[in-house]
Amino acid sequence: MSNDAFRAAMSHLASGVVLLTAHEPPLDPDDPGAPLGENAGMTATAFLSVSLDPPLVLVSLREGSRMDDLLDEQPLWAVSVLSESQRHIAGRFAMKGRLSDRLLFEDLPYVPGPLTGAPLVGGALATLECRTERRVPAGDHTLVIGRVLNTEVPGAQAGPLTYYRGRYRQLG
Numbered sequence: 001m002s003n004d005a006f007r008a009a010m011s012h013l014a015s016g017v018v019l020l021t022a023h024e025p026p027l028d029p030d031d032p033g034a035p036l037g038e039n040a041g042m043t044a045t046a047f048l049s050v051s052l053d054p055p056l057v058l059v060s061l062r063e064g065s066r067m068d069d070l071l072d073e074q075p076l077w078a079v080s081v082l083s084e085s086q087r088h089i090a091g092r093f094a095m096k097g098r099l100s101d102r103l104l105f106e107d108l109p110y111v112p113g114p115l116t117g118a119p120l121v122g123g124a125l126a127t128l129e130c131r132t133e134r135r136v137p138a139g140d141h142t143l144v145i146g147r148v149l150n151t152e153v154p155g156a157q158a159g160p161l162t163y164y165r166g167r168y169r170q171l172g
């Protein structure tokens with residue numbers, strides 16, 4: 001079984017696209033004057049609903065990626081479900097370490113989640129704030145299972161952004 005064959009088969013599974021976000025903890029939690037940590041974000045399609053009671057979701061993170069390391073340090077994060085008009089956001093947050101976090105978020109409309117401090121993207125179809133319940137190593141990824149603390153569905157009229165056979169698509 002080659003990597004290419006596996007990738008090719010999985011590329012036929014159409015998925016929604018989310019932006020996973022978190023806010024770094026302060027650099028020195030004991031010093032109120034210490035600089036605040038920055039926002040971090042990563043485009044993901046490996047995101048799914050796991051359980052209704054309690055409400056649990058799962059995201060799969062490449063082991064050792066910036067987001068995997070950050071969520072190993074602190075348990076609060078958020079997911080913004082992207083709309084078809086937010087393809088540029090997905091592209092921007094899928095780039096590997098090209099831009100500093102500050103530049104990535106500079107012109108992005110977002111509010112800090114009230115329960116997590118993680119950025120919730122304006123214009124997203126839905127947002128979920130989560131706290132990690134379990135981390136499960138799985139091959140070269142870490143499965144992060146989170147309890148959903150809060151959701152918002154702003155009621156945007158746009159359709160979902162989807163990813164299928166290596167390209168962003170709109171439904172229909």
Ligand SMILES: Cc1cc2nc3c(=O)[nH]c(=O)nc-3n(C[C@H](O)[C@H](O)[C@H](O)COP(=O)(O)O)c2cc1C
Pocket residue numbers: 017041042043044045046047060061062064065066067093094095096097163
């Ligand atoms: C459409 C799309 C979906 C992605 N889904 C995931 C995912 O579910 N999990 C993941 O770890 N990386 C995923 N990636 C890759 C990350 O977005 C990208 O590697 C990450 O931003 C780079 O962070 P790093 O510099 O820490 O590696 C996806 C990329 C794209 C373009």
